[in-house]
Amino acid sequence: MKKYSRQTLWRLHSHSAASSEFDLFYSTMLDFWRVFATKSAGVSSDIENVLSLLRQTRVRIPCPSELRSYLAHHPDMISKLLPVCGIVRGFLKTQAQLSLELYTDPEVQDEYLTLYVRQENYDADIIDDLDRAFEQCRELLENSSGWLIVTTDFQSPE
Secondary structure, three states, X not given: OOOOOHHHHXXXXXXXXXXXXXXXXXXXXXXXXXXXXXXXXXXXXXXXXXXXXXXXXXXXXXXXXXXXXXXXXXXXXXXXXXXXXXXXXXXXXXXXXXXXEEEEEOOOOEEEEEEEEEOOOOXXXXXXXXXXXXXXXXXXXXXXXXXXXXEOOOOOOO
């Protein structure tokens, strides 16, 4: 797992227009590492802990039961969700809603996590920003049993 130094986190923080969101993320990350640094009570407990921490960082989870099922089948993804959300939030220039959802492709019977970024107004370079953010997440997600993509559907936050 790629570790981010305080300097890297501060660089992301200082370039983020949503610095209060980053402050919230950083404090929640500390809680996250405290939870996962101790021996786990089990996968379902880990899932509930990470979903709770994601909600604390204002990540929208419209269908938690779908995420629970996916994470139960891909438990190695549990510890990657909060860092990915923090990295993505750090790359955004304006405040945005993050929504973690399960995408199911009916044609090829595939499913994966999707982190949607939703804003009131979209900059012309939003896709480039999301691509740069995802590149920072790629190494973290490599060799995982599941997958996650970062994208936008150009909808307004709910």
